[in-house]
Amino acid sequence: MDGRAHRSRGQIVNEIETILCKVLGCDRSGLYLGAGRKALSGRQLDRLGEILKKRAGGEPLQYLVGDTEFMGLKIKVSPGVLIPRPETEVLVEAALGQMALLQRPLDVLDIGTGSGNIAIAMAAGDREGRYNIFAVDISDTCLKKARSNSKLNGVADKITFLKSDIFSCFKGLKKTFDCIISNPPYIAEKDYDGLPSDVKNEPSSALLAADEGFYFYKEIEKGARRYLAPSGMIFLEIGDGQADGIKNIFCDKHIWNKISIVKDYNDRDRVAIVYRQSKV
Numbered sequence: 001m002d003g004r005a006h007r008s009r010g011q012i013v014n015e016i017e018t019i020l021c022k023v024l025g026c027d028r029s030g031l032y033l034g035a036g037r038k039a040l041s042g043r044q045l046d047r048l049g050e051i052l053k054k055r056a057g058g059e060p061l062q063y064l065v066g067d068t069e070f071m072g073l074k075i076k077v078s079p080g081v082l083i084p085r086p087e088t089e090v091l092v093e094a095a096l097g098q099m100a101l102l103q104r105p106l107d108v109l110d111i112g113t114g115s116g117n118i119a120i121a122m123a124a125g126d127r128e129g130r131y132n133i134f135a136v137d138i139s140d141t142c143l144k145k146a147r148s149n150s151k152l153n154g155v156a157d158k159i160t161f162l163k164s165d166i167f168s169c170f171k172g173l174k175k176t177f178d179c180i181i182s183n184p185p186y187i188a189e190k191d192y193d194g195l196p197s198d199v200k201n202e203p204s205s206a207l208l209a210a211d212e213g214f215y216f217y218k219e220i221e222k223g224a225r226r227y228l229a230p231s232g233m234i235f236l237e238i239g240d241g242q243a244d245g246i247k248n249i250f251c252d253k254h255i256w257n258k259i260s261i262v263k264d265y266n267d268r269d270r271v272a273i274v275y276r277q278s279k280v
Helices: 009-024 028-033 042-056 061-065 086-100 117-124 140-152 189-194 215-227 243-249
Strands: 067-070 073-076 106-111 131-137 159-163 177-182 228-237 256-263 269-276
Touching (some): 009 061, 073 140, 086 117, 086 177, 086 228, 086 269, 117 131, 215 243, 243 256
Antiparallel strands (some): 256 269
């Protein structure tokens, strides 16, 4: 998880630029070429002071400016919605890479969609129009924001958003998916106190998981036995040090064929790809 601790000089400069662009209503080029050369108005100074005060109090920068970037897409965020992180781009890249190899239409399920960033990035990356994407979340706040973000990025017609507690909305339906993708809560309760203050200002329900951080992985494994099609794939973001635990969860060789672990840009285990047997 990202936070304010151990920020580099470049990260601090980037944060200052982001705040000034928000206050001045310009992009970064405008900040240096035009708008940034003018004195701030009284209203702008008040707005700047308000943002800096809240930021010093630990409120996430992305909440203060109202959006963030994910895989080149603008994603709006607000309190109650988990902020997309660069590490999750590794998850989407891994999924798109594997799915492209199949060269056929696929039904895809994004579990715990939050801001909708994963489903939206996958829809935007679907150049051939092959993916039928469903995105679920238990939070009405998240679903409202996700739908808005899908419209903002021009992919609303490619994604079906549904309120659901993991697979609950599909109960009793003869529905299966070729791919399941999720960045579920995976922080153990014992590790919560050690998180940076701005991370703690995000919804704890999107961060914390019981059973030492493995609760939702176990629930996804149980549900996927019913809802993942033969030869289907599951793409999961995982925390550092969780790879062995994930392998233990998906250990039934009658159901699961193999598991691959993908590392992130910092050489940490970040994504687990679980392959289902072709016949069960």
